[in-house]
Amino acid sequence: MSLDSPPKSSPTIIITGTPGVGKSTHAQLLAQESPVPLKHINVGEWVKEKGLYETFDQDWQSYEVDEDKLLDELEPLASAGGVILDWHTCEIFPERWADLVVVLRCDHTKLWERLENRGYPLKKIQENNEAEIMQVVLEEARSSYESEIVVELQSEGTEDLESNVARIVQWIEAWRKDRDVADEDG
């Protein structure tokens, strides 16, 4: 946080992980269950809707993101708090934005099925599968943020989803209590 910005009354939570691990599913449920309003930003969708990309790669069926434009768009929201950033990478987000970084993980066989159901081209499924096995996003999160704010959670079934979201809700309550903002919003 910079010296001239007011203290946040709600956190900025990054939910990251390989495509298909369950980021959007978690973010949607968390936005519903959170004790404070949280805006769910599906960063991939934002990039498309707002044209924050340089090119579209037909072969890989993916957008090459204009990172400067993306960061400029996100800055006022993410630095003010009350936001869930849902994206398959996290290292470009400034450290000062993040109060919690959740890295979702999934068994690679299950992930393969999810990506197949999504109709991804085979090489994109393979690349993502390998990234999950090599825990690329987890390493990225660990090297970009303080270890205390990086949490690795399994996302394989509905029970995982529910317990993960309950855990993040508890974390939000504790975060607010620490900052004496628990009763501010009624």
Ligand SMILES: Nc1ncnc2c1ncn2[C@@H]1O[C@H](COP(=O)(O)OP(=O)(O)O)[C@@H](O)[C@H]1O
């Ligand atoms: N913990 C989970 N339990 C059951 N299904 C899940 C879980 N996580 C993800 N899924 C399913 O996997 C698919 C991909 O999830 P999604 O949230 O879109 O992933 P991501 O946002 O990481 O790309 C969806 O069909 C979703 O319902």
